[in-house]
Amino acid sequence: MADRGVSAPSLPDDWPDRPDPILALNRMGSFDWDLDTGLTQMDAQALALFDLRPDEFDDHVETLATRLHPPDIPRLDEVVGRALKEGGENYGAYFRIRRRDGSLRWTHTQGYLRRDDTGRARRIIGIVRDATQELRDSRARSEQAARDSARRRQADVAQTTMAALAHARTVQDVIDVLRESEGLTRMGAASLVMGLVEGGRIRLVAEGPTGDFIPGTQITGIDEPYPMSDAVRTLSPQFIESPGEFAARYPILWPHLSHLRITSAAYLPLVAQARPIGGIGLLYGDRHGFTAEERDILVALGSTIAQSLQRAMLYEQESDLAQELQQAMLPRSLPRVPDADVAVRYRAAVLGGSPGRNIGGDWYDLIPLPGGRVGAVVGDVQGHDTQAAAVMGQLRIVLRAYAAEGHTPATVVARASVFLHELDTHRFATCLYAELDPATGVVQFVRAGHVDPLVRHADGGCRRVPVEGGLPLGLSALFDSLEYPVQTLELDPGQTLVLCTDGLVEQPGLDPDDGMRGLAEQVAAGPEDVDDLADRLIARAAARDAADDVALLLLRRRARPRGAGGRLRAHVAPGDPEALREARHMVRAAVRAWGARDRADEIELVTDELITNALMHTEGAAVLTLRSFPGPDRRLRTEVEDSSSALPRRREAGASGVSGRGLLLVDRLADVWGVEARGGGKVVWCEFAVPGDEGP
Structure with missing residues (x-):
């Protein structure tokens, strides 16, 4: 053995004659x-x-x-x-x-x-x-150092596990921390088992590392003869220090564990706010008994696990409540849209902190309108909290009500902006509203600070549709800028309209235009089926852990059977030249879509005359309805309804007169026309024969 002692004093040359x-x-x-x-x-x-x-x-x-x-x-x-x-x-x-x-x-x-x-x-x-005492002291110091090292190692593992548990948000996160290779197994545990108290019973939720549950122990009573039951019932840890003790105390369980070569075990109650919420068992194969320090560390670890579990359970409860609130604000079902396939999706934001932060103000809606038309809307209320969701729910309902009343798209959005401003929530919202007639494919867009829509073509290409927009809802009312331009698009059979919120487009550090181009590429490369395409787009947001919620609405126009009829309606308010222009555009697009291109000019001219007469000679708005009647004798019918009961009459305009020629024009160009009393007003109608069967 090498020298580990003290050095002896130097000795004189004549030693030992004179010993020191x-x-x-x-x-x-x-x-x-x-x-x-x-x-x-x-x-x-x-x-x-x-x-x-x-x-x-x-x-x-x-x-x-x-x-x-x-x-x-x-x-x-x-x-x-x-x-x-x-x-x-x-x-x-x-x-x-x-x-x-x-x-x-x-x-x-x-x-x-x-x-x-x-x-x-x-x-x-x-x-x-x-040197006997010296070596005895040295051995004692070595043994103490080894014990101190083991205790520090256990304490370090416990601290590491506690730090990892601090970031666990769900019960599964807690289980993953405990079962992963750097977790409790580093403390020497060969296996672990964890259960949660539910309805007076213990349900095992984790067993590892093998993952095999012992038959008959998945659900046990708190009063049954099992170590975890004892720990939960007494709120005291159960330390088992030898195989013999395990077999004697728990003869029912021990035969199922003997193959694991367990030498000792520690079952800890998981107690939160003086109430047992579960238990955890640590099984060891290389130790006999537990020191006081080891017991203290395990008890402290059990307390931390209990707190993490309680926090995770509360988080999941709040998260479920938040999701239920979010889903309650969204439409439970969508109306059936003739001649169109529709798919909608919503994905919550992925944010840290309280689950309430994952609630967003994004929404989608599909609003049935008279004449087979449909209003499609996506929007985004500012913020990520329960108030944003509550405002979103109110705004969605109000916008739906304004649309169902028959207002023009611009009026619907403007009134929604006023409503949001009057809520006095200090929130604003972006919105894209599209009113579609599936029969003709005519779409009228109004954009309030929102991202543009996309259109996927039947051949698989995809393009962005630039829509001139106005201020977001709430802000336009605040700054008295309620005029929203309306843009019209014809959606051909086989084309798909893509409406989404900015959570699907915007990414940190990415230019929004690049995000739109990337989305267009994804849509173009996606499947034709709208449900499959919607799933793929939402999966794209999930893959990058989008920090904003996403609302998505896809509408694909199907080809109508040849000769099928259709119906369109528009409201034209007095003093609204934009509405009159959009009504003319709608008539032109509908006539072409219904196969009456040869008479398009006549129908547009007569319709414009009827609308002008209604606005000039009555009070209130004019309601325009276009109908297509299929069959061998195909015809188109134009109706203009107003609130006046006074019937129109023909009169001679004279050589220099500026009025009196409207009905003469209607009489000359229409094949047949007439007037019907309707409620408190009347309807002036005219029909045009369309030769042949040129349905789309």
Whole structure:
């Protein structure tokens, strides 16, 4: 054994004639070994260490060897021989001496080699001392250091696990932290099992690392003879320190665990706010028993797990409530749209903190309108909280009501803006409203600070539709800028209208235009079926963990059967030239879509005349309705309804008159026309025969 003792004081050359009293005071013996003669002189203290009387020692080293513990002799010879051979000046070693009573005492020797001028060792002088207590203390320190190291290691693992649990948001997150390779298994646990208290029973939710549940233990009663049940029922940890104790205390469970070679186990109650919410069991295969420090660490760890579980359970409850609130604000079902396929999707934001932050103000809606038309809307209320969702719900209902009343798209959006401003929530919202007649494909867009729509063509291409817009809802009313331009588009059979919120487009560090181009590429490369396409687009947002919620509405126009009829309606308010222009555009697009291109100019001119008469000679708005009647004798019918009961009459305009020619024009161009009383007003109608069967 290498030298680990203290260095002996230097010895005079004429030693041992004058032995140093300091050695005796320090209970050290000395020796002088003449290598030429092999004789050794030892003082009284040295002889006492070897348990020899002066008359028992004959100055020969061999006599001392009889006192040495036999296994130590070769090692001691090797230490001395190496010092002699390698030219060393000293050596040191520990060895054991067997005393008269048979006990072994550790002894340490330190030898100094004296060499002549040629370097040959001629003499060894040195000391010996009792090292039993020294080594005992050293061993105790080593054992304590090992225990301290193990405790620090366990504490470090516990702290690491606690830190990981601090980031767990769901119950599954907690389970994953406990079961992963850097978790509790680093504390020496061969396996773990965890259960939650539900309705007076314990339901196992995790077992690892194998993942195999023991039959019959998935759900157990709190009063059943199982260690986890005992821990939950008594609110006290159950420490099992040996296989025999495990088998004796829990004979029903032990046979199912014997193959795991369990040597000890710790079952901890998971208590939150003085109420048991579950339990966890740690099974060990390399230890017997638990020290007080280990028990304290495990109890503290159980407390942390319980707090994390309670936090996760509350988070999931709040998250479920938030999702239910969000879903309650969205339409439960969508109306059937003739001649169109519709798909809608919503995805909540992925944000940290309270689950309420994951609630957004994005929404979609599909509003049935008279004449087979439909209003499609997507919008986004500012913010991510329950108030944003509540405002969204109110705004969605109000916008639906305004649309159902028959207002023009621009009026619907303007009134919704006023409503939001009057709510005094200090919130604004963006919105894209599209009114579509599936029969003709005519779409009227109004955009309030929202992202533009996309149109996917039947051949798979996709383009962005730039729509001139106004201020977001709420802001336009605040700044008295309620005029929203209306843009019209014809959606051909096979084309798909894509409306979405900015959560599907905008990404941190990405230009919005680049985001729109990327979305268009995704739509173009996606499947034709609207449900499959919607799933793919939402999956795109999920793949990048979109930090904003997403609302998506897809509407694909199907081809109408040849010769099928149709119906369109528009409201034209007095003093609204934009509405009159849009009505003319609608008539032109509808006539072409219904296969009456040859008479398009006549129908548009007559319709414009009827609307103008209604606005000039009555009070209130004019309601325009276009109908297409299929069959061998196809015809188109135009109706203009107003609130006046006074019937129109023909009169001569005279050579210089500016009025009186309207009905003459209607009479000349229409195949047949007439007037019908309707409620508090009337309807002036006219029909046009459409030769052939040129349906789209």
